[in-house]
Amino acid sequence: xxxxxxxxxxxxxxxxxxxxxxxxxxxxxxxxxxxxxxxxxxxxxxxxxxxxxxxxxxxxxxxxxxxxxxxxxxxxxxxxxxxxxxxxxxxxxxxxxxxxxxxxxxxxxxxxxxxxxxxxxxxxxxxxxxxxxxxxxxxxxxxxxxxxxxxxxxxxxxxxxxxxxxxxxxxxxxxxxxxxxxxxxxxxxxxxxxxxxxxxxxxxxxxxxxxxxxxxxxxxxxxxxxxxxxxxxxxxxxxxxxxxxxxxxxxxxxxxxxxxxxxxxxxxxxxxxxxxxxxxxxxxxxxxxxxxxxxxxxxxxxxxxxxxxxxxxxx
Numbered sequence: 001x002x003x004x005x006x007x008x009x010x011x012x013x014x015x016x017x018x019x020x021x022x023x024x025x026x027x028x029x030x031x032x033x034x035x036x037x038x039x040x041x042x043x044x045x046x047x048x049x050x051x052x053x054x055x056x057x058x059x060x061x062x063x064x065x066x067x068x069x070x071x072x073x074x075x076x077x078x079x080x081x082x083x084x085x086x087x088x089x090x091x092x093x094x095x096x097x098x099x100x101x102x103x104x105x106x107x108x109x110x111x112x113x114x115x116x117x118x119x120x121x122x123x124x125x126x127x128x129x130x131x132x133x134x135x136x137x138x139x140x141x142x143x144x145x146x147x148x149x150x151x152x153x154x155x156x157x158x159x160x161x162x163x164x165x166x167x168x169x170x171x172x173x174x175x176x177x178x179x180x181x182x183x184x185x186x187x188x189x190x191x192x193x194x195x196x197x198x199x200x201x202x203x204x205x206x207x208x209x210x211x212x213x214x215x216x217x218x219x220x221x222x223x224x225x226x227x228x229x230x231x232x233x234x235x236x237x238x239x240x241x242x243x244x245x246x247x248x249x250x251x252x253x254x255x256x257x258x259x260x261x262x263x264x265x266x267x268x269x270x271x272x273x274x275x276x277x278x279x280x281x282x283x284x285x286x287x288x289x290x291x292x293x294x295x296x297x298x299x300x301x302x303x304x305x306x307x308x309x310x311x312x313x314x315x
Contacts, residue, residue: 002035002036002038002094002095002100003035003094004028004031004032004034004035004094005093005094006028006031006093007093015063015064015065016065018063019059019060019063019065020059022052022056023052023056023057023059023060023063023065025052025056026048026051026052026053026056026057026060027060027065027066027085029051029052030043030047030048030051030052030083030085031085031088033047033051034085034088035094035095036225037225038097038100040077040088040089040096040097041076041077041084041085041088041089041094042077042079042082042083042084042085043066043079043082043083043084043085044081044082045081045082045083046082046262047082047262048082048083049259049262050259050260050261050262050263057083060083061083064086065085065086066083066084066085066086067079067083067084067086068083069081071084073086075087075090076088205231205235207235207238207239208231208234208235208238210238210243211234211238211243211246211247212224214243214246214247215247215250215264218247218250218251220250220251220254220261222261222262222263222264222266222267223262223263223264224263224264225263225264225265226264226265226268230268233268233272234268234271234272236272237271237272237274240274240275240276241274241275241276242276245274246267246271246274249267249270249271249274250267250270250271253266253267253270
């Protein structure tokens with residue numbers, strides 16, 4: 001996971017002091033957005049609008065923490081639109097897209113190599129155990145488990161196949177199946193463990209696609225940048241409560257939002273916390289003859305009612 005890093009002395013930097021806390025909150029959120037989506041310091045105007053106000057954005061440009069298209073800073077690239085974070089890569093604080101991709105590829109290769117090594121060690125241990133079991137087997141058991149040969153011969157005057165192999169002519173093969181030694185049986189295939197990204201591609205985002213289409217149909221166009229485990233959580237929410245309830249929740253949140261949501265991550269906490277409606281589990285009608293306990297309770301209730309009536313009549 002990429003990180004948006006800042007210097008530990010930046011809290012007292014003149015630009016930070018001039019920007020103020022409100023504008024710095026916008027700067028921090030948009031910097032984290034850029035690191036997550038690998039935009040290399042570019043901040044879309046829609047993201048800046050979703051996370052802050054135009055005066056806050058203008059303050060960041062004025063103090064030099066952001067640049068607009070046409071800026072004159074020689075160290076920062078020109079944004080086609082929106083803004084660019086000043087000195088996003090200074091001192092190697094933040095990684096480029098190429099560096100993040102290379103790091104992820106290296107991590108995947110190391111994980112695959114580790115799994116292959118574990119698989120090889122397991123197969124070797126199983127083979128050693130099989131060899132040790134055969135070596136420790138008593139002679140009588142070893143003879144009993146040895147391959148069995150048929151006594152039938154082809155013009156060999158009652159010679160067995162084993163005799164024929166030792167000195168006589170080679171007999172015809174018998175139709176009797178030959179027993180296979182335990183060491184000749186290949187070990188069962190070891191199930192492979194899919195990386196989390198492959199699992200997400202197979203069973204995560206595919207089942208969330210109806211929710212994505214329903215959001216577009218209802219006029220809620222947002223980006224869908226989620227991690228593999230988050231796609232799995234959304235898939236479980238779709239299975240648990242269904243797309244209509246998720247859309248109803250999103251519509252309420254959309255209406256109540258202070259600023260128009262830009263990302264589906266705005267709805268993620270609510271979606272994943274929804275639970276399906278619980279079926280009625282209250283008391284059900286009693287059928288059949290009453291139990292002894294039920295009969296006793298009915299008698300006591302009738303007796304109490306008679307006493308109440310007698311008391312009311314005496315008064």
